[in-house]
Amino acid sequence: MVTxxxxxxxxxKLRTKQPLPCRTRKIWFVMNGPFxxxxxxxxxxxxxxxxxxTQVTVRGRWNGALREEASRVLRACVTQAPRMLLVDLTQLxxxxxxSATMWRTAARYARTVDPPVILVVCAAVLAVRQRLSAxxxxxxxxxxxxxAALAATPxxxxxxxxxxxxxxxxxxxxxxxxxxxxxxxxxxxxxxxxHPARLIVSELVSxxxxxxxxxxxxxxxxxxxxxxxxxxxxxRDLPQLRDTGTPPAALQRGWGLGLxxxxxxxxxxxxxxxxxxxxxxxxxQAETAS
Numbered sequence: 001m002v003t004x005x006x007x008x009x010x011x012x013k014l015r016t017k018q019p020l021p022c023r024t025r026k027i028w029f030v031m032n033g034p035f036x037x038x039x040x041x042x043x044x045x046x047x048x049x050x051x052x053x054t055q056v057t058v059r060g061r062w063n064g065a066l067r068e069e070a071s072r073v074l075r076a077c078v079t080q081a082p083r084m085l086l087v088d089l090t091q092l093x094x095x096x097x098x099s100a101t102m103w104r105t106a107a108r109y110a111r112t113v114d115p116p117v118i119l120v121v122c123a124a125v126l127a128v129r130q131r132l133s134a135x136x137x138x139x140x141x142x143x144x145x146x147x148a149a150l151a152a153t154p155x156x157x158x159x160x161x162x163x164x165x166x167x168x169x170x171x172x173x174x175x176x177x178x179x180x181x182x183x184x185x186x187x188x189x190x191x192x193x194x195h196p197a198r199l200i201v202s203e204l205v206s207x208x209x210x211x212x213x214x215x216x217x218x219x220x221x222x223x224x225x226x227x228x229x230x231x232x233x234x235x236r237d238l239p240q241l242r243d244t245g246t247p248p249a250a251l252q253r254g255w256g257l258g259l260x261x262x263x264x265x266x267x268x269x270x271x272x273x274x275x276x277x278x279x280x281x282x283x284x285q286a287e288t289a290s
Contacts, residue, residue, distance in 0.1 A: 034261065035076035035268030036238050042066050043073050047270045047277045049219040049230040052083035052160065053153075054270075055146065059091030062099045070099075074106045078117050079266050080279055081223045083160070084153060085110060088146050090123040097127030104132060107140045115224030120149045160228075161188055162221040169209045169216065169233075177205040177218045181229065184220040190284050193227050196263040200280045203256035204231040207239060207278070214275070226265075227282040234275040 037045045043066075044057040054077050058070055077085050087103060103121045110117040120141045121132070132140045143149035163184040167173040178198040185194045201218060208216045212235035219230040239257055260267050260280055267280035 037270035054082040055086045057088040062094040084118045097131045100131035122146045160221045165218045174202045174205045177201045188222045208233040230279040232277045
């Protein structure tokens, strides 16, 4: 069974609630990037930009170290602005249900961001489920399995406006990506973001050509007040931002990411099913310098 909640209470289909009052822990609001997610033996993250769903698998015995790692990973995943974040607890050892506070905190935080992110906890043990639903608390959405959550997920049609371009790792890939992103910005009525969006995607694609050397997919989408840019390649090596203390005259690898960091509201990278996704968000309501 999959239990989701409507705004007025009662069971229903997945939907996004209005942001809740800020009652989450302070660590959830330290918004300094880049948001880099590296898989570990305890936490595995898979982001798929084509459907806007990110899945995080948490496994092993619940303790303080795993709590801190889960907090960091979930914050990065929410900042990426997926339409849904699935937390799979099938392999988590938590017989006392101590992890419930973490999932409630994460769910509250996910509803405060713009756009709000639907967070679903899957396959939680009975003790966790009981704590999450104590006193009629409806903060956290629960599903028996990941497959059940996906089956109950509404179609993404209408969720976002999205453009996609598949590219080979060739020198001209950056120019093709810039053209597509510029056209997308005009189609999305965010012409004021053409310059920073073209700059960001150019650097991300150039990085993929240089370091990954694989075929790639470029995604541009409007997610509420965010213009989301993503480049998915077939390499699992995450990007590295050079030390800002290095003299710019060196013009070595990694400096392009400094431009991404300067132009984007938020940016980061995380694993995908067959490689990684490097992403950046721009605020559609922000004014840019002319």
